[in-house]
Amino acid sequence: MGIIHRDIKAENVMITKTEKRVKLLDFGLSKNSQIVKDREICGTPYYMAPEMIKAEKYDAQIDIWSLGVMLYYLVSGHLPFHQRTQKELFAQICFGTLDFDHHEFDYVSKECKDLIKKMIVQNPKKRLTALQVLKHPWFEKFGGDAKVTQEEDMLAPELFKRMQEYKTTSYFEMVARNIMIKQSKDSDFSSTLTEQFKKIDKDGSGLITPQELKDFIDACPLIHTTDTEIQALISELDYAGNGKISISEFLAATIDQKEFFSDARLRSVFGMFDVKGDN
Numbered sequence: 001m002g003i004i005h006r007d008i009k010a011e012n013v014m015i016t017k018t019e020k021r022v023k024l025l026d027f028g029l030s031k032n033s034q035i036v037k038d039r040e041i042c043g044t045p046y047y048m049a050p051e052m053i054k055a056e057k058y059d060a061q062i063d064i065w066s067l068g069v070m071l072y073y074l075v076s077g078h079l080p081f082h083q084r085t086q087k088e089l090f091a092q093i094c095f096g097t098l099d100f101d102h103h104e105f106d107y108v109s110k111e112c113k114d115l116i117k118k119m120i121v122q123n124p125k126k127r128l129t130a131l132q133v134l135k136h137p138w139f140e141k142f143g144g145d146a147k148v149t150q151e152e153d154m155l156a157p158e159l160f161k162r163m164q165e166y167k168t169t170s171y172f173e174m175v176a177r178n179i180m181i182k183q184s185k186d187s188d189f190s191s192t193l194t195e196q197f198k199k200i201d202k203d204g205s206g207l208i209t210p211q212e213l214k215d216f217i218d219a220c221p222l223i224h225t226t227d228t229e230i231q232a233l234i235s236e237l238d239y240a241g242n243g244k245i246s247i248s249e250f251l252a253a254t255i256d257q258k259e260f261f262s263d264a265r266l267r268s269v270f271g272m273f274d275v276k277g278d279n
Contacts (some may be wrong), residue, residue: 008066068119
């Protein structure tokens, strides 16, 4: 197509309801790759390639970097580069080291991780091209159809661990988390978490029942628990007290605290409890 998108990110990708086709959206920053040898800095900071940040001349390889960042995010729920300030973020992107330290990557195939490593390469000349990406073993493994393995498609034990740890939080913290979740936009959340919720919620009611959670956990051989423990887990996560888990309750229990609970969000919730306004 000869187009450099320049703002590829998870929020700019959709799947059509009828054809189930993946489509890329928002070409507002795109340019013709045949004529651009740009130095303009644009796009979303977390997805920017090093050569753009350094204001060097760049080409379509910046989109390969962004796709690598998006793939990392989609399979783990984490961004590969994440810092408190934009200056620190850009330094990490340009000079930092890519790692797969998050527990979620224990359940991601080696082929997928290899592809990510070859897309998120700081030197654009050593980065895979679009054609090389399509010929990578991760795609060939599925006969050209990028389906995930059964292990990657299961409820990651890391998420189940977070849900169990959530049981030990105080009632005050539970209230605060639920408030922050409800105040946030859908785009603030990892698509991995929201998709996991939809997979567990088989009847599409927007609520996870004890049976639905049990069925989903039973399909994961890496999680061992009893019916009694599942019922207890439901009771602890059930902030509304209706015997089921809503999307906000699920997110409150499974969200990555370090990435989601920013100073601004914490101050906002604290202000709601500090009715006197003296702190």
